[in-house]
Amino acid sequence: MDASVLLALRDPAGVPFYPVVFQVLYILTWALHAAFVLLALGSMGLSIVGTFKQKNDSTWKILTPHLIQTGKISISILIVLGVAPLLFTQVIYDPNWYVANTLSGMCVFIFIYTLLVGYSMYYWYYYANKKTEGGGKLIGIISFLILVFAGLLMHNFAVTSIMPNDWMNMYAPNGVVDNSGWTFNMNIVRLVFMVSLAIPVVGIFLQNYSRFLSTREDFSEEFVSYTASLGTKLGVVGLLISALAFVAWMMQIGYLMNPLSLAIIVGVVILLVMVFLNKNSYITTGILVVVALLISGMRELIRFDIMSNLGYSIYDYPVNLEIPTITMFLLTFLVLGGVGVAYLLTMAWKVGKTQGIFDGSKDKAVTRLGNYTLTIMVVWMVIYFAWGMTILFSNTL
Ligand code: HEM
The missing domain is CATH 1.10.287 (Helix Hairpins)
Incomplete structure (x- = not known):
């Protein structure tokens, strides 16, 4: 891809402030978006397990509706928080975002309805479970799969947008223009890493949940300690899976020895120890936030490097203060x-x-x-x- 094509795709009006500020805001707000994506998927997934145990187990009787409620609220927050990185992306990386949206136009269209149907079905699941203990299993599973599919579509946009060298081929494979809007690209290792993070996130959430409720007299000690140890198990196993997936992803793209990648690995090891010991989950959450920001920074570094190598630097974007x-x-x-x-x-x-x-x-x-x-x-x-x-x-x- 010729840099002049990328530069021609930029907004001629320039950007209203220094690009680095938008870049920092992108990293910050994407981390926030991801936090609620992961909490939504994690709590929703675990709540489905709960629906199978809820009838005969007093702990899951209390926990399952709380998880469903957590997932329900998290989805609304993740949607609101998704808008912010979307805006920052299209300010500094508009060539990438709009090309990806054009090539995958059908997927963008489908994304909106996926979200609408998936979230509406979640409410169905919520009401069905409220009405009868253990109710709404099938609806819950379908809604969960639909929302994971929404994540897959988001992943397609992110991956397509960082493949400028292949855009021409996607637009006109073998010289024949394809304007169907069905372009779809995925990097399975990257996706597995992103989605696997839902397990440690719901684990740490459960540790916080148990700590928060430990001061309440209306929640038994057994309930509090069960949720804490479930959180620890999920946190430890989840972090190990995510760490493996992260290393595989970094090796695949040749970033394993990058200082940022090494910092993430150190962060995950620290998290692993903290989750295992579960001394103060609120502090663990603070470290999780730092690691989330580093991961968001890693995504940005990959995109920044790809674009810089092609001669497109966001720092050269004309600024019109x-x-x-x-x-x-x-x-x-x-x-x-x-x-x-x-x-x-x-x-x-x-x-x-x-x-x-x-x-x-x-x-x-x-x-x-x-x-x-x-x-x-x-x-x-x-x-x-x-x-x-x-x-x-x-x-x-
Ligand atoms: C249930 C719904 C959603 C899920 C599961 C989800 C999941 C994800 C995932 C996994 C990624 C990272 C993809 C990657 O880097 O490979 C991502 C990125 C992103 N998401 Fe979402 N998302 C959802 C809804 C939304 C919504 C509604 C918006 C906007 C209103 C949004 C905006 C974004 C943006 C801007 C990015 C970054 C794209 C880029 O850097 O190129 N997401 N999302």
């Missing part, structure tokens, strides 16, 4: 997002820690954070619309 836009974005992200998420998390934490019913209006911190969130939201909406209208009218009148 637009300070107001970036300020609005960062303020929205940090202030509105930060306070809003802090409010929801504080409330969720206190609800979970309270015996009986939690009344948020009687809690100082929750009330204060709720009021801040509402005020910031109203101010944000006023600024957003006033600014938009001003620009619209100053451009048209």
Whole structure:
């Protein structure tokens, strides 16, 4: 692939801020997306196992609906969080993203319906299980497979987008244009690694779950220790599988000795020890976040190297500074997002820690954070619309 073709595919308007900032934001937000993808797949998969045990086992009777609920919420969060890396990708790697979307147009189309059907069926599974213990097994399995298929489609877009040298051949195999939109590429080792991470993630989640509930009197000691040891088993076995898959992937693409790859391996070994000892799972989660960021960085490094070797560097992207836009974005992200998420998390934490019913209006911190969130939201909406209208009218009148 000639660099001039790639450069011609860039947005002539340039980027509104320094490309490195978008690159960092891409790495950060993809890690967040992946965290919830893995928690969704892991908790959903384990909940299906639970549906087979739920009727006769008092532990799984409590655990299964909680896992289903965790998966249900995680899917909605992963969808929201998927949008962010999508935006950053199309800002700095627009040639890649749009070519992949064009070549795989049918897959993009199918992706939307896959998600719609898969998530709707998840709700069916949730209600069926709520109605009868152990209910909704088949629907749950189908929904799980559909959502894994959504991940496979995402993987196709990611892989196709980093194969610029083969694009021409995919577009016109043997010189005959193929505009069917059915282009499909996969790297099975990379995919197995990504999806296998769902096992350690749900393991560490279970360790946190057990630790969180250990202060509650309405959950028995047996339940708390069972979930902790199940978490440890899943975490250890899952990390070993993921580590093997990671090494295989790195060997396949010749990155095994890369410092970032070595840092990930060290991170996984540290995680393995921490999960095995299970001294404080909240700290283990902190290390998991660091490893997730390193993995996200690895994905970016691979793409960056492929593109740089072809003469396309995101750092050479023409910058057309637009300070107001970036300020609005960062303020929205940090202030509105930060306070809003802090409010929801504080409330969720206190609800979970309270015996009986939690009344948020009687809690100082929750009330204060709720009021801040509402005020910031109203101010944000006023600024957003006033600014938009001003620009619209100053451009048209
Ligand atoms: C159940 C649904 C989903 C699953 C299981 C899933 C899973 C995945 C996986 C496994 C990858 C990594 C692929 C790879 O690097 O090989 C990925 C990447 C990604 N996903 Fe998702 N995803 C889902 C939904 C979404 C949605 C709804 C969005 C956007 C709204 C999204 C946006 C992205 C983006 C932008 C990437 C990175 C693509 C790239 O770097 O080229 N995902 N997803």
